[in-house]
Amino acid sequence: MDEPVVMVDPPGRGRLRTEQRRVRSGDADADRVLRLDGVARYAQDIAFDDVHDAAAGGDEGLWVLRRTVIVVHRLPVFHDPVQVRTWCSGIGARWCTKRTTVSSAGGARVEVEGFWVTVDAGTGRPAPLSPRMVAIFAPSAAPEPLRWRRLLPARPGGTSGAVRRPVPLRSTDVDWMGHVNNATCWSVVEQVLPGLRATPVEAVLEHAGPIAADDQLEVLVEPAAGATLVWFLVGDTVRAVARVRPVGREVPPLPSGSTTE
CATH class of the missing domain: 3.10.129.10 (Hotdog Thioesterase)
Known part of the structure; x- marks a missing residue:
């Protein structure tokens, strides 16, 4: 569980979505730096936008985040224009990973990977991705089927000083x-x-x-x-x-x- 998360680059094929943002006051801290909850919102929003547009009005169920990984190289600051890019990096029968980069011309760069699970709205249980979603997102994904495995421990370790x-x-x-x-x-x-x-x-x-x-x-x-x-x-x-x-x-x-x- 201790190995670093590998953030893959865009594969040069398949669907790649790009949006332009500007760091606003609601997402920056007192030092004018983009907060990690702001980074998470950027990644969530572009993922939802991408699925909504790909569905083209169809019912693709609910998408729920099971895990988010954020690797910060350098965070943008208040009023920085940033580019947000996302693509599907892995896909399975009931879930996928969406890779997102947040970057700026000034050298800011943040890498995000979200593990998204499709959920049946009635039962609340994981549901299969539709053939339409698979056809749209699979070309950019790794060829091996995506499987869920924990990266973090399941229970606290009882460490002294917690x-x-x-x-x-x-x-x-x-x-x-x-x-x-x-x-x-x-x-x-x-x-x-x-x-x-x-x-x-x-x-x-x-x-x-x-x-x-x-x-x-x-x-x-x-x-x-x-x-x-x-x-x-x-x-x-x-x-x-x-x-x-x-x-x-x-x-x-x-x-x-x-x-x-």
Whole structure:
């Protein structure tokens, strides 16, 4: 589970979508730097736009993020014009990976890979991709079938020095599906790991289950070998876990001022 995530380049074939954005104040921090929840929104939005346009009005079910990987080389800053490009890098019977790059003429570059699962709206269970979606997205994907495997551990390791704290949820944290949005989880990671935007850094967020608006959410920040883990807990149930590990830098320090368990 400790191997780095390989971010593949566009293959030169198949569907490639490009959009132009500008870093706005709602996605930048007090230092004018694009936050990771802003990066997540860019990647989510272009993925949804791409699927919507490819479906051409057809019913392609729901698409849910199971995992997001963000590799930061250099983040853009407030008012930077950025190019956002996405393509399908892997495809299976019920899911696909969408690779996204966010870059600027000034040298900013962020790599994102989202593992998207198609879900039946009635049952909430994974559903097969339609032949239309496979035909559209498969040409740019790796030839081998995409399979799900965890990159992060399933349970906290009980490490000494782990810090647990409550996370009050707001109505604005919940999306139209009634769940706390993936981008909101990234904002929580940034909140509990100050200095996260020091680059270069690799950050992975995996979801084990939905977080509802009325859940009593807590996070457990746990030091690990060469990394920091952030566990999203409802009671003792893991709903998500994030791993942050700087490349060639020290691990971000644990926050102070909280109760150690």
